[in-house]
Amino acid sequence: MPSLFISFISLSMFGFLATSAVAQPLDHATMAxxxxxxxxxxxxxxxxxxxxxxxxxRVTGTPAIEQARVWTMDxxxxxxxxxxxxxxxxxxxxxxxxxxxxxMVEPQVMPIIGYPKSWSSSTDGTxxxxxxxxxxxxxxxxxxxRGTLNGKIVLPQPVREVRMLDGDLVLRMTDAQLxxxxxxxxxxxxxxxxREQDRSSPSFNDRLQEFYLEEGVIAVLxxxxxxxxxxxxxxxxxxxxxxxxxxxxxxHGGPRNENAGNxxxxxxxxxxxxxxxVRILDKKVPVLVELNIEATFHDEVDAIGKLNxxxxxxxxxxxxxxxxxxxxxxxxxxxxxxxxxxxxxTGVAAMMEVMRILKxxxxxxxxxxxxxxxxxxxxxxxxxxxxVKRHFGDPQTMRLLPAHEKFSGYFNIDNGSGRLRGIWxxxxxxxxxxxxxxxxxxxxxxxxxxxxxxxxxxxxxSFDAVGLPGFQFIQDRLEYNARTHxxxxxxxxxxQRDDVLQIAVVVAIFAYNAAMRDELLPRRVLPRVxx
Ligand SMILES: [Zn+2]
Numbered sequence: 001m002p003s004l005f006i007s008f009i010s011l012s013m014f015g016f017l018a019t020s021a022v023a024q025p026l027d028h029a030t031m032a033x034x035x036x037x038x039x040x041x042x043x044x045x046x047x048x049x050x051x052x053x054x055x056x057x058r059v060t061g062t063p064a065i066e067q068a069r070v071w072t073m074d075x076x077x078x079x080x081x082x083x084x085x086x087x088x089x090x091x092x093x094x095x096x097x098x099x100x101x102x103x104m105v106e107p108q109v110m111p112i113i114g115y116p117k118s119w120s121s122s123t124d125g126t127x128x129x130x131x132x133x134x135x136x137x138x139x140x141x142x143x144x145x146r147g148t149l150n151g152k153i154v155l156p157q158p159v160r161e162v163r164m165l166d167g168d169l170v171l172r173m174t175d176a177q178l179x180x181x182x183x184x185x186x187x188x189x190x191x192x193x194x195r196e197q198d199r200s201s202p203s204f205n206d207r208l209q210e211f212y213l214e215e216g217v218i219a220v221l222x223x224x225x226x227x228x229x230x231x232x233x234x235x236x237x238x239x240x241x242x243x244x245x246x247x248x249x250x251x252h253g254g255p256r257n258e259n260a261g262n263x264x265x266x267x268x269x270x271x272x273x274x275x276x277x278v279r280i281l282d283k284k285v286p287v288l289v290e291l292n293i294e295a296t297f298h299d300e301v302d303a304i305g306k307l308n309x310x311x312x313x314x315x316x317x318x319x320x321x322x323x324x325x326x327x328x329x330x331x332x333x334x335x336x337x338x339x340x341x342x343x344x345x346t347g348v349a350a351m352m353e354v355m356r357i358l359k360x361x362x363x364x365x366x367x368x369x370x371x372x373x374x375x376x377x378x379x380x381x382x383x384x385x386x387x388v389k390r391h392f393g394d395p396q397t398m399r400l401l402p403a404h405e406k407f408s409g410y411f412n413i414d415n416g417s418g419r420l421r422g423i424w425x426x427x428x429x430x431x432x433x434x435x436x437x438x439x440x441x442x443x444x445x446x447x448x449x450x451x452x453x454x455x456x457x458x459x460x461x462s463f464d465a466v467g468l469p470g471f472q473f474i475q476d477r478l479e480y481n482a483r484t485h486x487x488x489x490x491x492x493x494x495x496q497r498d499d500v501l502q503i504a505v506v507v508a509i510f511a512y513n514a515a516m517r518d519e520l521l522p523r524r525v526l527p528r529v530x531x
Pocket of ligand 1: 331343414415
């Protein structure tokens, strides 16, 4: 094999070529072993069942997420990972639901499908109250209702039309969508329905809450937002009909600060049950509802001074470049109505699998590979923001810490259980040839596309904010928008096993390749501080 011998000699004689000009070969043997373990030996569905069925929902600051943390950290230690620990951050009060029931009891009996909003107050035990429609758009409308709402349950929205299901509810990316994803042009805004009323300003909502409290309102029942959901921050203007039919998308209903619990109890109902009550009221027939909400507010700090919110960290130590870091992560916390199966037990399980697989195949990465499972994502990326600020730099001042220089890249999973189809470059164009080479061997797994756009909405943003390469993958959204995202039906059945296995394999290969290359991943220029 003379020619190979010659090229070996020439590369070692001019060693700088190997690091500066000649692409370093990928370790295909390890990549093959990763595939084999990830596709044939996967434990991902078992992790998801534990995280969702046994410990879900995992709302930050609750006993359930603490139980999930103990289970997860035991697993990570069992697999022989290093430096398994938690890092805590300030969050405010946690909230968990103890009991809920709601029945229409007049004019007929109907068990109501509904779910209290998170951080909702409790009712005073089981209460029965007449239901009334209010239309309050501005503070001026308060006067129309002053003195009329005492002891009432309020319905603040008009009937929402519910269409028969049609169109694409399960989103597998088509070739046309992948082509669209690979273009830099920002797509035109999707033709979403206009907001039915401007109630988004927090100051108005605060005043409305105050008004309800002053007036002695028993509870507020709503039917959620409009039935079309546009995928925001996902890089493409996905538009999906929501499934309705007993699936409810439940939001946030109160503060976590010292005012926690000082709001009117609020519940989101299945739209069909909400609409029925409005139609009865329109006929001047009274509606009586019996309601019980029992919620617990958990202290931010426990008796021994421990904060109630945390990130979980674990590592595979590097070898010759051990002080440099590649990170992978997913948010560990969930919203409260389902069990957090697709948002984000899938992401957590896939990332846990990445670490397990790398250990199983005996990977010896040059850089340290660090797993992060974030808390407080659902309240605004709180865990990852805290971590980045504490370890890498402050996005407000762009004052950077020494570890910033030693950081290669962060890979995030958080868009449901669909397979990965590519990766968003976050407008880091210098990285395109690197990822191009990596995905070349992943085409058969469906990973084909580099999307130049910046996407937002999840924890890679915290890294991006201080100029560190942080990435979210292009992912099939499946039923994420139509059925599972922040709904009561975000449950185990919605997880697609084959897709989750693919996620773990692809991320493991990305993390391993990033940890093995000679250089850190290319970066964009540092963000400017605007003052
Ligand atoms: Zn999520």
